[in-house]
Amino acid sequence: MRLKLSILIAKFAALLSKKILRRSGETIAGRVLLALYPKAITELSKGKKIICVSGTNGKTSTTKALVSIISKLGSVATSPSGSNLERGVAAALMNKSEFAVLEVDELHLSRVIEEAKPKAVLLLNLTRDQLHRMHEVKRVADRWAKSASAAPETLFVGDIDDPFVALALNSAAQAERISFGGNKHKDAAVCPSCGKYLKWVRNNYKCACGLSNSSPDETFESGSAAYRNATMANVVGKFFGAKPIAIDEKSLERSVDQVHKGVNANIRLTKNPASWTEALKSVTGENAVLIVNAREVDGIDTSWLWDISFSGLSGKRVVVCGERALDIAYRLHVEGIEAEITSSFDDAIAKFESGADVHVLAAYTAFHELVNS
């Protein structure tokens, strides 16, 4: 079937989905398009300058930042809902544009690079996440390295303080290796390049095989994950001739302020040990609601909750909810923090008085339900 006709049908399917099911319609459009025209990504990428963003944490907010940077240069296609598998990519590319900035799932990056032939790929970080699906961090890192070496025309930009990102960048013909002065990685006791015990001196690593963060192409000051990601988005923008944006950490965090029953809730996405650890640093107030689910995109197992230190919540009022409220409640209990267990987010919020400020740390599915409702 011709590409144009396939796009037409896909857009019609999206329209139906929007009107009847009240969904965003992007996923269905991409699905239909790829079913009718399997080479759609390859075809639609021609003539567009494509930038991919991948990594365990920060993909959506970094993609947004990069879209705002690149949009100063020309029209930008992107998938605003964070649909980051091939179908989301295909849907984003359906519209005519000069640029496309695409968020891509870690495991699907190889195929997207192969088909879309991006001008640049930004690799943020790689840590443990959804192990039921990713299986092993090393497995994902090896895939990245393999696709980097097979894409000599593509510029790979990334944070080499993360050894898994460094491995991918070392395999690339063109790389911009960025360091923020080091950052201890909790899942990198082993060198991903040679398998030896990786030598860390505080926040920096240096392996006998040569993998290290000691000779970056660019160095920036250390800072929060949101700051690091935005800084790297600016570096990518610079390669295309775009002016850097001012970095507003608050707006770059995956967080949303909402008022629920008079309670001021700052809702933040938390989905794996690295993002929880980062989010827990932001809990400066006295009240916290933790929502833990274990659906497919959350990771169907919660063992990793035991790899997070929740000691920062000690002395605060903590209310838990979600399908795995008991998992988190028992984990906190063993750490000496007694949480109140509730059966829904509404019940959790109802525990607080009107006007109270509450930090809400929400699992992926819970975050999306709250933000999209």
Next chain:
Amino acid sequence: MNQIKIVRIHNELLGTYGDQGNAEVLEFRAKFHGITANIVDVTYNDDLPTNGDIYLLGGAEDAAQLLSLEALQRGDNLNILHMAIERGAVILAVCAGFQIIGNRFVANGQEVDGLGLLDVTSVPGDKRFVGNIKTTSSVLGFELTGFENHMGRTILGPTAQAFGKVITGHGNGDSKYDGAVSGNIFGTYMHGPILARNPEFADLLLTRATGRKYAQITDPLALKYATWRRKVI
């Protein structure tokens, strides 16, 4: 004995799957019995302490598993474990750790000799087992729940006994049994962590490690959690 030493072996390598929580749960349950637990973290470059009461190993990716094995075969470490077993210390080894303490296993396509503390041999299968697992064990007399995520197929030798009979899940690969046990040495594929999901198992390990019988603990949340997980796995 009012103090016990819990040795968490190579958590930086064998800490991929939350199994470090096993030490925390032991420490927490011990408190109820009036025992002060001291958790000692042993890293790759350290020697094992000779006076541990409970030694813990967790799950890992292949390269990390091989490094941990190498470190445990170094110097006097293996001898220390043998002496610990002789004086009745407990070993709990999960997933990659379970394979390490067996006779042989395969990692990164390489077949290697394990520590030989449990009479088991593990080889990789063609399919990865990912999902909830529930077993019942005659050693314990109660059901255990956990989460498995591995490619291992583990065959028991004559001196090892199966740890659990599989109700749901795959365990050692035949969907019949999970893990192995010999005296106070326990091997299993169950994450969760296993002692968080099954606090009574933590109590049994404390009893075995100290040789004392303890009164039952009253911790409603632990009971509620374990019961709920058994119902929904």
